[in-house]
Amino acid sequence: MKGKLVGMNGDRAVAYAAKQAKVDVISAYPITPQTIIVETLAEYVNNGELDAAFIPVESEHTALSAAVGASLAGARVFTATSSQGLALMYEILWIAAGLRAPIVMAIGNRALSPNINIHCSHDDAYAARDTGWLQFFAENVQEAYDLTLMAFRVAEDERVLLPTIVNLDGFILTHALEGLYVLEDAEVDAFLPKRKPINPIDPKNPKTYGPLDFTDWYMEHKRLQFEVYQKVGGVVREVFDEYEKLTGRHYQPVKTFNVEGADKAIVILGSSAGTARFAARKLAEKGMKLGVVSLTQYRPFPVAELRKVLESFDVVAVLDRSVSFGSPGNQLFMDVSTALYSSKKRPILVNVVYGLGGRDFTPLHVERIYAALEEVQRKGEAPEESLWVGLREG
Amino acid sequence: MSEASSFVLKSWREMPPGGIIPVPKTSLLNKTGTWRALKPVINQAKCIRCLMCWVHCPEPAILRGEDDSVAVDYDYCKGCGICANVCPVHAIEMVPEG
Amino acid sequence: MRWHGRGGQGVVTSSELLALAALREGKFVYHAPEFGPERRGAPVKAYTRISREPIELHSGIYEPSAVVVIDPSLQNDPSIASGLRKGGLIVVNAKSPGDVLLRSAQEKGAEVWYVDAYSIAMEVFGRPFYNTPMLGAFVRASNVVSLESVVSVAMERFSKDSKLAQLNVLAIRRAYDEVKKYE
């Protein structure tokens, strides 16, 4: 591993990456479990370690509104939020993407109310899935740091120009200290030079940003935006490759473990992927083979990559740390189902709900899921309902 | 103006990212003079060059000359009649179009 | 390990310093505070996972190898030793370990170590700061990291205030020396 080994929690690692990215503007509002990011950045600015404007806004709605304004002005902009804060930003999420403002935002993933809860669910990230933001999920503190740096590169690439979310599980990563390797400032400077904005606000070259767009042009504008997402995957891979050359750390949109020769797998997001691999190793000791597939890139959804990986399985559990009420499945399940539907060979899918509101996800749960997959495989048909693991008995 | 028209005539596939309008004042291509039912006519002999009509015109469609004489830009005048009403010497008359 | 104390006692700091010391020795670590709204005075926990292999497991710790009781009033809470592995370790802040604790230790076949961190803290800081002395005691009892690693991360942590850094190091060393195994 290249770099200097340090111990940090996820929030601090993200803030450190933003500092090394030499962000110009930080516009953010505190909310648990993201707050440490904002506090750390305020400290960097007030101690003179980071030359940036820190806008201590009065709400998340303003945090993102100001971020969009600053980004249009040509600044490199960072913000962070969680749960209710992201929900309050919702209106502006679409606008940031549509106006092609390459803001980077960290989300300390947290369950949405009611009832109020500060712990991890993926409700917030999922609620942003249609807004046009790119999304990455970090599995550990190292990834939270790495993905934050890479997010700026992807977001600001002139083939992309889209705001980007880095998700890290609330508390499980935001507040957890792990060892991670950080780059030297000069290395980050070389990887991530000063932003070169396209069409920034310039009084010498006046442009109109965010006009009314009626029936005659709105659709064409959406089509133009739509076409960008077809190119993002390629840019992400370029950035992953370049980052690997710099750090020795390998990233890919879809991460696989133990998939060769396995007929059962689980698909999962975030910190639980490691727990799933840990459990898969234990299962392997007992002669049971479970593939673990985790998504580092969630939006745009890596359809082709995922299809290639999953087609060979008989049964696949898709794990959602959220519930999409009244939908034909929960969020990741719907994504995976759609991605696989047109495949010639497709596995039976089982939707699993786990870990809501910080309910701990343990290797025992993975074993239960494995048992459920065995049963589905035996019966040859998918269960009607989703399986909830970790729910209280009785 | 030529800048404005060249932008508007481009294919939508060449529109810049973010739905922006990349050049200023393209509304000059939208001649709102067609909205007008009554048209202001300035009696230059009466005009005292006070600029009241010029400052109050919402379009703006009152052209201000170097010598502060005024003229109506009928391409854009919507015929609201504010100019005639604010003229202290009644030098502007609203007359029906056509 | 699992750390027990009360909000405001630096429970999280102890766990974190231990993790940083292990990291310095080339080990892999995961440290997490108990996840709850911050509240001063209420019982709180923190968790440290240390391994020679990369740690992928991100779940809570239910079967700790060791338990450290930072707040003396918690040692007779019967849940202190819950999940403790057979042959595990309990380190308590006490002049002498209490009956409830000893009973559960016996059931688990756990080793009990104890140190009067209250007296050490009062003598060193003049205030009941138990967390760094208990860290020193735990390091001695567990040998999971070296005393010097812990001292160096403590020096760094309190580097803004050299007096405070020295006092913490003194507290760590004294507890390291004074902690005793209950026979």
Add this chain to the structure above:
Amino acid sequence: MELKTIKTLKEIPREEQFAPGHRLCAGCGIPQVVRLALKAVPDPKVVVNATGCLEVATTIFPYTSWGVPWVHIAFENAAAVASGIEAAFKILSKKYGVEKPKIIVFGGDGGTFDIGFQALSGALERGHDMIYICYDNEAYMNTGIQRSGATPKGASTTTSPAGKVVPGKLERKKNLIEIAIAHGIRYAATMNPAFPVDMYNKIVKAANTPGPTVLHYFTPCPTGWYFDPSRSIEVARLAVQTRIWPLYEYDNGKIRITVPVKEPRPVEDYFKLQGRFRHLLEPENKWLLEEIKRDIEENWQKLMRMAEQSK
């Protein structure tokens, strides 16, 4: 560079940075403040606009009336967006020598008094260098004349219609200037299109004041107030002459009446010109008319006291 105030219309710069061809209603009062603000504040400048009449009518893709950079994000956040742009230019200017523009914000009364109130308060508290201009046409005109927190008592709107039981809006209008001043800002003023020199000079003073300033502009709306478009300026002037819309400024702790009204005109003169108030002149609504007159007198006396104390 200190900008200069003027005494006559002739001193107002000729250059127009706001182009015709926009689709505001004939006789609309909004462009007058826009034109004067763009003239009074020299380049470089950036305009931020809340959703509202001005925004929708002047930037219908691909047509824009703006000759300066213009940004619209949403309804409730113009002051927030301006905060971000201001902060960005400040740091970009420090780090890379980019020239720092003056920020002018335009928000309607909905975007200022109501949905954008929090964002405005936050921006004023944080002290961003911007001129915030509220063009107040006293209702949500863009969506079809619904009441706002700026709709005056007695006015009939589509959500406060003058009915058989309730004769229009019964609540008073918020006092934007007092709210703005309470944030500790240094300059705030009311403006009216019938008094263009007064308006121009207030914009100049706002531009000369570092930090946030708030200008509250009376916007006659022929469509929503039901009057003949040609009488826009007459309606505006009457608002001042009846003491309904006092023209004053708050400048570094001092209140000053900028257009004194020694002999006020009867409020009925103002009301009878506008369909939104006509019901107030019916005998059964006399009680409301009297109440409104008392409010106007009370507001005026309060203002006079504040002006007196400032001397």
